[in-house]
Amino acid sequence: MQRIRIALAGCGNWGMNYIRLIAQIPEAELVCVVDTNLEVYKNIQYKIPATTKFYSDYKLAFEKEKPDAVIVSTPLNTHFEICKYALEHRLHVLCEKPVSTSEGEILELKKITILNKLYFFPGHVFIYNQGIQFIKEFLNSGKFGNNYYFNFQRTGLGTIRSDASVTEDLATHDFSILLYLLNEKPEAISMTHFNYESKKFSDTAYITLFFPSKIHATIHVSWIHPIKERKLNIIGSKMMIVFDDTSLSEKVKIFKRDRSYNLPEGDFGEFQMAVRGGDILVPDIQYTETLKLQLNNFVQSVLGNETPKVHIDDALHISKIFGACKESAENGGRLTGVTW
DSSP states (O other): OOOEEEEEEOOSHHHHHHHHHHTTOTTEEEEEEEOSOTTHHHHHTTTSOTTOEEESOHHHHHHHHOOSEEEEOSOHHHHHHHHHHHHHTTOEEEEESOSOSOHHHHHHHHHHHHHTTOOEEEEOGGGGOHHHHHHHHHHHTSSSOSEEEEEEEEEEEOOOOSSSOHIIIIIHHHHHHHHHHHOSOOSEEEEEEEOSSOSSSOSEEEEEEEOTTSOEEEEEEESEEEEEEEEEEEEESSEEEEEETTOSSOOEEEEEOOTTOOOOOSOHHHHHHOOOOSOEEOOOOOOOOHHHHHHHHHHHHHHTSSOOSOOHHHHHHHHHHHHHHHHHHHTTTOOEEOOO
């Protein structure tokens, strides 16, 4: 059986997930891990295979271990340098999101990827989420009716990153979901953002995207929100969909729209008890860990057994959205066009 030799750059929380999942894929072999923090080795030495080497220098690791592919799970400001070096040395790359906020950097990585006939996977993990895949099929089935708008909430009281803004950290997921579900790109964007507790980057943002099909989407992301939410609401002419990634058993709900709703007569208590009519469907979706599905697609694509579900162009599109968001925010939330 042919196996892909993988180097992992970055052994933080997300890197530890890759260590665990690589061991579950027979066609993958973790030949080395790289982290500039030597203390990390003390935490992972019993979690990696005995044959896996540890390095503090990724260039030395690539030279000595000669991997076929690299997974980049390091801080955002190191992505471009590591990815470029790996591609120049003919290594396939899976890079955590966002790959870069710079359109120019993504274009340079794309050029090398094509030149060396390599695979480049941006870490847009929700493309592999079976709930999101079900929603895409349902939207395309015609049963949903016309799409009106999308509303995302991705909030929580979590770690405030020192290497990226909340938009770059959290909204990347929502951008990738939108582009995947709609199969079209926004023509204009408005964003306002605030840094209440983060000194360098914004920790709260509100984004609105407008699409040529007249659909619009609103996104609220925050690191300082009291409730953890990972929710998408889709409103259509016939039905409505709620995707709640924090739900353990009912991540997707489909609501049939009922226009026969009448306000009840009586006091305020009766008004509070009133509920809308219409059926609610909870589809039976079998879920597999999305990061494992993404990693397996990466490995099988390199082996020639599968077609990639994500491409470097996906990262390029999101870098263009970042550019429009930045321009809008710098101008007080002014509606800003996106050039494709």
